[in-house]
Amino acid sequence: MSAAYLLDVGNVSKVFRLQKRTVRAVHRASLRVREGESVGIVGESGSGKSTLGRCAVGLLRPDEGAVRFLGTDLTRLSNKQMRAQRRHMQVVFQNPSTALNQRMTVGRNILDPLLIHRVGTRMQRGVRVFELMEQVGLSPEYANAFPFELSGGQQQRVMIARALALDPKLLLCDEVLSALDVSVQAQILALLLDLRRDRGLSMLFISHNLPAVEVLSDVIAVMYLGEILEMGRTEDLLANPRHPYTRVLFDSVLDIPESKAARKALRPLPGEMPSPYEIPNGCVFHTRCPVAQDVCRREVPQARTLDDDRQVACHYV
Amino acid sequence: MDILRRFASRLAGMLVVLTLSIATPTVIQFYGPGGENSKLASQGVSAWTRAKTAFATVWPEEKGILTFHLHVSTMSFVNDFFSFMGLAIGSIVIAAIVAVPVGTYAAIQQKSWFRTVLPTGFLVSQSIPTYVIGVILILLFSVVWPILPPNGWNSPLCAVLPTLTLAAGNVGYMGKFVQSAVSETMQEGYILGARARGVRKWNIILKHAMKPSILTTITFFAPQIAILLNNALTIEAMFAVPGLAKLFGETASAQGMGLPPGVGMQDQYMVSVVFFIFALVVLVMNLFVDILYRVLDPRIARLTA
Numbered sequence: 001m002s003a004a005y006l007l008d009v010g011n012v013s014k015v016f017r018l019q020k021r022t023v024r025a026v027h028r029a030s031l032r033v034r035e036g037e038s039v040g041i042v043g044e045s046g047s048g049k050s051t052l053g054r055c056a057v058g059l060l061r062p063d064e065g066a067v068r069f070l071g072t073d074l075t076r077l078s079n080k081q082m083r084a085q086r087r088h089m090q091v092v093f094q095n096p097s098t099a100l101n102q103r104m105t106v107g108r109n110i111l112d113p114l115l116i117h118r119v120g121t122r123m124q125r126g127v128r129v130f131e132l133m134e135q136v137g138l139s140p141e142y143a144n145a146f147p148f149e150l151s152g153g154q155q156q157r158v159m160i161a162r163a164l165a166l167d168p169k170l171l172l173c174d175e176v177l178s179a180l181d182v183s184v185q186a187q188i189l190a191l192l193l194d195l196r197r198d199r200g201l202s203m204l205f206i207s208h209n210l211p212a213v214e215v216l217s218d219v220i221a222v223m224y225l226g227e228i229l230e231m232g233r234t235e236d237l238l239a240n241p242r243h244p245y246t247r248v249l250f251d252s253v254l255d256i257p258e259s260k261a262a263r264k265a266l267r268p269l270p271g272e273m274p275s276p277y278e279i280p281n282g283c284v285f286h287t288r289c290p291v292a293q294d295v296c297r298r299e300v301p302q303a304r305t306l307d308d309d310r311q312v313a314c315h316y317v
Numbered sequence: 318m319d320i321l322r323r324f325a326s327r328l329a330g331m332l333v334v335l336t337l338s339i340a341t342p343t344v345i346q347f348y349g350p351g352g353e354n355s356k357l358a359s360q361g362v363s364a365w366t367r368a369k370t371a372f373a374t375v376w377p378e379e380k381g382i383l384t385f386h387l388h389v390s391t392m393s394f395v396n397d398f399f400s401f402m403g404l405a406i407g408s409i410v411i412a413a414i415v416a417v418p419v420g421t422y423a424a425i426q427q428k429s430w431f432r433t434v435l436p437t438g439f440l441v442s443q444s445i446p447t448y449v450i451g452v453i454l455i456l457l458f459s460v461v462w463p464i465l466p467p468n469g470w471n472s473p474l475c476a477v478l479p480t481l482t483l484a485a486g487n488v489g490y491m492g493k494f495v496q497s498a499v500s501e502t503m504q505e506g507y508i509l510g511a512r513a514r515g516v517r518k519w520n521i522i523l524k525h526a527m528k529p530s531i532l533t534t535i536t537f538f539a540p541q542i543a544i545l546l547n548n549a550l551t552i553e554a555m556f557a558v559p560g561l562a563k564l565f566g567e568t569a570s571a572q573g574m575g576l577p578p579g580v581g582m583q584d585q586y587m588v589s590v591v592f593f594i595f596a597l598v599v600l601v602m603n604l605f606v607d608i609l610y611r612v613l614d615p616r617i618a619r620l621t622a
């Protein structure tokens with residue numbers, strides 16, 4: 001069954017231990033990515049999106065749970081085996097100016113993964129670098145430039161080219177748009193859409209930018225305080241958000257309800273997300289939930305599967 | 318072309334500094350107590366004429382500015398200078414050989430006693446004055462376990478204790494600096510990027526983290542060599558190494574005392590020469606760092622080209 005999925009993240013938890021306190025960054029999160037599918041992860045800052053993404057591509061080892069990539073549990077691999085798997089899952093990071101090695105030329109940065117994994121001959125690698133640059137829309141004369149000589153959008157293209165160099169099956173994009181200007185965001189988004197269409201690339205797309213997530217994702221997972229509160233196919237989720245948090249997140253701007261009571265339920269969230277050091281009892285969202293009742297303060301709602309791909313964790317759905 | 322212009326302006330700046338480094342001690346000695354000024358004043362020479370004489374000492378008419386007419390023989394000066402520099406450079410090399418790997422290890426070691434013990438060791442090495450380290454080493458290796466000569470300069474073994482003493486003090490500073498530089502670099506985004514591509518752990522540490530950290534370490538320490546040279550003067554005296562300290566002491570301490578030849582060589586140029594050499598070493602080090610940066614960090618080269 002799990003072989004049908006490219007990536008199957010099951011009940012993954014990750015706790016960071018600081019000097020005195022512990023941070024529950026991700027708690028029992030599960031998601032699946034099919035071949036060629038794109039899954040978006042949305043949520044407020046600090047909700048654990050990056051941590052979940054990093055666990056999913058083996059950059060962090062989860063405390064609990066399994067991460068199956070094509071049936072192999074990444075959490076059980078040795079470092080060496082993990083390195084071999086990495087070529088199938090590459091990462092595009094938020095800030096290209098720090099994630100690229102600024103001491104290497106653009107060409108060398110894109111070449112690096114090919115060298116590390118000893119792909120092809122010297123000649124083939126050289127050709128591949130220019131192929132990749134063309135694919136991401138970079139003119140070949142930039143090959144000898146240094147990243148700092150390029151604009152933010154161009155640097156992001158370099159990072160995407162570098163991530164594509166090994167022909168990965170899965171691409172983790174962690175806030176790849178947020179460091180860019182709005183017009184450049186649209187260009188990079190268009191590039192990612194093309195890549196998905198042309199290469200059938202699977203993606204984990206983490207972003208604050210809801211419209212971008214909607215355009216790019218087949219499935220959206222909504223995270224809050226380390227938990228996935230709701231998940232579903234993009235059209236379903238947008239048409240019919242079930243979890244109160246999802247409703248606030250997607251609905252509030254567009255559809256203003258008729259009845260006063262319903263309007264009240266949808267006003268912007270009161271207060272802030274609680275600190276991840278002090279996770280509320282019961283449902284993590286109850287402190288800000290417009291419809292919270294006693295049971296929400298006492299009992300953790302179990303994630304329930306409604307229909308295929310739709311999953312909600314709320315007592316009142 | 319632009320780089321040549323930069324280099325030329327740099328050299329011009331260095332010449333100005335070097336000229337000042339000759340003029341300053343000369344003028345101070347002229348006006349200092351027991352100096353030429355007081356003698357001329359007692360003979361009733363006017364202040365204006367005295368000032369003109371001071372200027373003439375800096376720029377002796379018959380000799381060029383860079384001619385130091387030393388009273389000590391050039392050979393003995395060169396000998397002393399090289400034992401001094403050998404001590405200083407040897408100690409830096411030894412300190413770096415210890416501090417770079419240890420500091421790096423302290424930075425990448427996540428938990429374990431290493432992380433608490435090492436910084437303490439660095440702190441101890443930093444806070445004990447160099448001469449105390451010297452005494453401890455002499456006690457250990459010349460008295461308790463007499464394998465090394467406590468002083469003198471007649472066999473290569475004599476160099477061991479003074480070099481180690483100087484190095485021991487620097488290991489702390491350098492190790493701490495390397496540690497913080499490496500742990501800072503390890504936080505950089507491109508390190509995670511390298512991990513995501515599947516770069517081996519040791520390659521990440523050696524190539525991606527240590528290289529830039531060593532660069533920052535060099536750029537930080539090279540211009541500070543003057544401090545090290547000062548320490549070397551103390552240690553030379555302590556271990557009776559015939560170096561610049563000895564020469565300096567013999568010549569400068571005789572200033573204005575009117576001692577007969579042989580007791581102290583009253584050589585006012587000696588002071589200027591040492592001053593000049595310190596300035597020269599610091600300037601050359603700075604130049605070296607700038608060149609190194611240009612070679613190793615393309616950003617600097619491109620942005621300032």
Ligand SMILES: Nc1ncnc2c1ncn2[C@@H]1O[C@H](COP(=O)(O)OP(=O)(O)OP(=O)(O)O)[C@@H](O)[C@H]1O
Nearest residue numbers: 016023024025044045046047048049050051052276
């Ligand atoms: N390496 C770490 N050590 C300690 N705490 C961490 C670490 N990484 C993340 N955290 C904590 O885990 C929680 C989740 O962080 P994470 O970066 O996954 O959130 P995020 O949803 O990606 O936020 P953002 O949108 O700001 O990127 C935060 O409270 C964060 O402080």
Ligand SMILES: [Mg+2]
Nearest residue numbers: 049050051175
């Ligand atoms: Mg994040």
